[in-house]
Amino acid sequence: MIRFKLNGKDVESKMLPGARLIDSIREEFGQIGTKEGCSEGECGACAVLIDGELVNSCLVALGSIEGQEIVTIEGYRETDRFKVLDKAYMKAGGVQCGICTPGMILATEALLAKNPHPSREEVKVGLAGNLCRCTGYNMIVDAVLQAAEEGDGLW
């Protein structure tokens, strides 16, 4: 039995310690906002926050997160910071098909938490672990810069 915190709630997984965190999140706890794009740590669609750090959940063995705090999009979407990102992405046109979006949102959070006022270049580097095939990124970068401005003080 592996215990951890998922979006603020204490949970217990019945999966084996070797099972992937993404499978526990999606299948055991039904939180399907975490997406699987490549299964090998390359695309960031499965990104979640583990104790505030952005991590690709397809590469994480359940056994390694005992006692840690996991935040997925389902938890993050309840926050005020999310609301700021929501508005900024909407205005900038940062969402097309939406499959990369949950991971991109959490990557944005991880970036702004460390660097509340990033430069354009820093945003590009900060999001480089999350692939988006639809947008060509510039509108996402705009969204992050806008959010940093409008959410001043939140991060």
Next chain:
Amino acid sequence: MHISRIQAPVKKKDHDEKFGAHALFVDDLQDKVYLYAKAVRSPVPHGKIKSIEFPELPEGCYKVTMDDVPQNGVVVIQADQPVFAGDVVRYIGECICLIVAPTQRMADELAAEVKLDIEELEPDLELRKGNEIAHEYRYETGDVERAFAEAVDIFEETFETGYQEQAYIEPQGMIAEWEDGIMTVKGSLQCPYYVQTSIKHAFKLDDQHVRIIQMATGGGFGGKEDYPSVIGCQVAAAAYAIGKPVKMIYRRQEDMEVTTKRHPSKSTYRTALDKDGNILAMDIDVMFNGGAYPGLSSVVLQRGLICATSVYTIPAVRALGTINLTNTVPNGAYRGFGAPQTTFAMEQHMAHLAKHVGQDVLDFRLKYVAKQGDHTSTGGKHSTKIVMPELIDRVLKKSDYRNKVEQFKNQTGRYRRGIGFAMFSHGCGFTGSAERDLLKSVAHLYKHADNRVEVRVANTDIGQGIKTTLCKIVADTLDIPLERVFCNNPDTFIVPDSGPTVASRSLMIVGRLIQRAAIRMKEEWEDGVEKLYEEHFIEEPTTIAWDITKFFGDAYPTYSWGVYALETIVDTVTAKTELVKLWGAYDIGTPGDETIAMGQMMGGLTQGLAYGSIEDMVAVDGKIKQNAFNSYNIPTSSDICDFDLEFVNNPYEWGPYGAKGAGELPLNGGAPVYTQSIENALGADVMKIPCTVEEVMELL
């Protein structure tokens, strides 16, 4: 620029469900107990199947073979490929049968234990003259024979382009259920009625017994135009045989190895020149590698061949195009649909011709840019307004191209700057008379009793924002708030066949049907009354009717146009290239929503730049080598530069609110503007894309 009401950006209809991750993609469905399917695939490029030996299958696990399909053929255009390979396998990865189990893991493990006895046959692996030809088209306008006889100079070049993988971030996947004589298939797909046609054929069912529902779709780019018919038939076979719901979701590796890609090509351009270096005629030979089965290749080739002279008016043209069959993965639709290959070749050839005759690479090209009234490559007529001079002007100004191109010639240091300039176009809608003769689209607009209005079309929102742009047209026409108009993911039991989501046609063609329905609805509007409005395709006027047998006439009702300039820096020690900035201008008629349209431009442009530079995929001994994102590099946010893009408004009379096709156009110019910038930086000719670090190394 003045922005009309229709252009003004709005919150996208699917924004909340996508941003909050409420939208359900096919793998997210947890509403039932599903079985999971895994394909058993051919390990050889060509061979005779002598026997299949299955492992002991535990209770609740199944095999699904060709015997479970009443008619073993997937209809893409024709039923020219099997659902499950019969006696012969024709490419590595061809599906032979399925193993179905209660968990994906069990299915994977059991599938790996299936023993195949295959007698290998001689494979044909390389694209070359002498491959088996699946399709061949040719056309000729003007007197090519005479031009070549009179030429004082003949200049010939051959260009090559590689595979390109659509690389949608959500891999392919579908589920099927066979219940009460009805086959329901849900999945990640662009064209519900294509999947329906295929399943009807394979299982001998009719419209009333095959139901296709699109789930939220994580990108398509053409990759989910044809291939879902293949998975659809396979997973349906499992449901049909077992009688329980079955899920089949590809992992990335499988997706990259076996699904359709952009056709690799080889094109030879031979040009006849007079004594002053003017073009008299071109003789063009285009070969596309179709892979093992023809599928959609014929129509991809048609577009590629028609676009073989790109934006230019050439006095006389002879073109021959072939789909060559090889024992490799079948190729199919990818944004641009044959045009990116020939747009690249033609743009390079024109620039090389200029150098060959000692003229400026831009001025030489500008002399041939099509004008309204010019004949098209296939003897049609450019009857709609062409604003290329304005697009060219804007890009020249903002990029400072002319100064830079001179400044960047003959550099010597380690880092060398280059600036490229490329022009491109895209024929809007289906090629030829297919809209009229084959698709015959029907669209519905439904007025609910609560005065909300529903757009019912088969066109899918795969990120390009079609739900929103269609709803905007309706809201504006009816003069009601956008919130009262909605559009759900298509379900073939509810929506009529308004044709596939391809060819940059959804907004221009289906949008117009919806607009006409809305106009009628407005005239008859009565609060509280429920009523369905149906509209059928009416052909837009063309000047010279298309004739496929002669490959002659107006292939498209109109064209979208674009111009790019790109500045790059090449490091001559590492051969790495950095993008500095890209400037562009487009004519897509009147954009249906500025932000959505700009998103299409940026996404398509990024894929085009990557097609020309970093996206390298090859088949080695028939096997796709780059089968993961760490070997097949698609751009990340740190790879791209800033884009300075704009639209020039040029309303198209037959498009809704002046709209023309938009989605594919921006991709076409990406590769040539990249290679042109490399040529400027290094003073060498680029004959092949992708122009990777290795290629640049060769050029140095």
